[in-house]
Amino acid sequence: MRPAGIAGGVAVVLAVAVVAAVTVFGDGGPGAGSRPVNAAHAASGLRLDADAAVLPVGTAALVPGGAYEYTFRVRNTGRRPVRSLIARSEQVTGPRAGKGLRVVAISDPSCRAGDRVDCHFPVLRPGDSRTVRVRVRAAAARRAGDELAIRTYLATYAPIARGQVTYDVLGEARTTRDTFGDAPSATPAPRGPRGSA
Secondary structure: OHHHHHHHHHHHHHHHHHHHHHHHHOOOOOOOOOOOEEHHHOHHHEEEEEOOOOEEEOOOOOOOOOEEEEEEEEEEOOOOOEEOEEEEEEEOOOOOOOOOOOEEEEOOOOEEEOOOEEEEEOOEOOOOEEEEEEEEEOOOOOOOOOEEEEEEEEEEEEEEEOOEEEEEEEEEEEEEEEEOOOOOOOOOOOOOOOOOO
């Protein structure tokens, strides 16, 4: 009888251990992995979309010196909360492109602007998304026919090397493109009463 009792006790202990392991490490089911993981370990569940073209502000077409907007969206379609996620948006340099984006306004408080847009999102839970709208002033030196290209991509912090923070890019970049049109011509000054030369 004693051996049977010991065997039963061992079975109970093993069952408790298995439940504890599932609770601590997760089984991949709903609610698993409640602790946020680094974005690098959950990249397959992250999605990035960006506008294909910019939206001119106040004009029918993108013009030199004019304002325009574009939007990008980040989603966590995975099953685990994600931390240390960065979305970066930068202008592809080219002739007369200027040094970078001249950001006028940005919709998300997790983002900051210099010559590019950097968004450092807090924890992004499963099903969460962040939509960022950016308003930019184009360089006045641009000319009709010039191409505008803005690359947006996801990244996460990489191990610090020699005291410098670097980033690991996650997935593929999305590019927002457009072509500059002619700047609106200035309204000619009035020439006097109608009919006068």
